[in-house]
Amino acid sequence: MSDAARPVTGPLEAVEEVVVRAGHAILHTAELAFRLPEPAQSRWHRAGVSARGERIFDVVAGILVFLFVSGWSWSIAMARTSEDGEIGDATASISAALTDPNAPSAAFLTNAMLEALTPLRGSSGKLRVAVQEPGAPVATDTMPAGTEVRVAQGRADTGSTVAPEAAGIWKLALKVGTALKPVTDLSIITMRPFSEKQRGRIGLYYIGSWPGEKRRNVRPNYANPSGFIEVTPQNETTYVSQHFQLSNFLTHDQEGVWPKYLVLQLRLVDKLELVLSDLESRGYDVSGVTVLSGFRTPQYNTGGGDPRGRAALSRHMYGDAADIFIDNDHNGVMDDLNHDRRVNIRDAQVILAAVDRVEREHPELVGGAGVYVASGGHGPFIHIDTRGFRARWVGTGDD
16 A cells, blocks of 8 residues: 555554655755756756846845945944943054055045045145144144044154144144054145244344334234244254145345245245146146246335335235246246247236136135246246235235
8 A cells, every 4th residue: 555545554554654654854855956957958947047037136136235235334423422431442442454555444534534634734735734733733624523633754653633833844643543644745834933043044044124113003914923934954944735845935135044934825825826727728738837026024025136117015025925937948038938939028928817716716816916928037927916805916026
């Protein structure tokens, strides 16, 4: 009698029947599992994942990735809201990736932190220094939570969150948790206070006196400078922006005297960079930009070099004026910017047009602009400043 037809006479026999049938089912399943597939009859019957199977796989994989990301994010959120207020281990491990160039999250975190320093880079985005009062916090309102800007001189130096009391140029680093990321293209400058000038000098460097030292009724934009940048042979090549170094703006006197002292308004440098960017956008090569005259000490403005044509209250004395020209062939004079095969004041007017466009877009940088013809030992040039109101003129000598 077959198993299927065997009668069940009692509970024991019933259990035996179930066990036997389960055994047969397992044997049948194993037989099917280990049975070799029949050879494919055509290329349409070969093994592979069907379109429907692929869609099912994609859906399942997407769900698994979503669950993983959700769990990871929840872990970080819980760590941040721990009772002691400290950043948790998960966040600390991510921050530590800043010092690991192979970590996949390092590039993202570094870029986000560096972008937070954008306000210090000016409207042009090309400033490489920021002037900070001694002892003032080194920070911006746009820094991510948990991030500190530190004054540091090396990778291992955790530095301080305030600007040093001493005058100098200081490296920056961004600190998150235990990770420290040096900032390679932005520095902090702390100045020597104006009060350190005694009898017209700081040390051996002669500066002279500003009109505001002798009378009180001067306009705000002609007030005494707040301080001086100390320039040494070691730091004079520091880039204050993409195209300009500290040395470009030094007064042309007292060649052998160091340190020298400089008044420089970064809004001027920012405006110069915007003008150069405008010219570049119109196809001009500005790599040879040259500063003919930057800061002038009051004593030099009065009697140094050839003082003819200089204003007694020249903006050069206040650090917010520069005379520039474009000299890509390095022959010492302005290039033929308008391509008329002549070098004259019309080439300076090409730069003037860029100044006008920049001031329309950035009224906070409005100021003076004067074009000058070739005279004496120099070719045509343009004076640019940020005096606070619009002024235009044509000159024949120095400004």
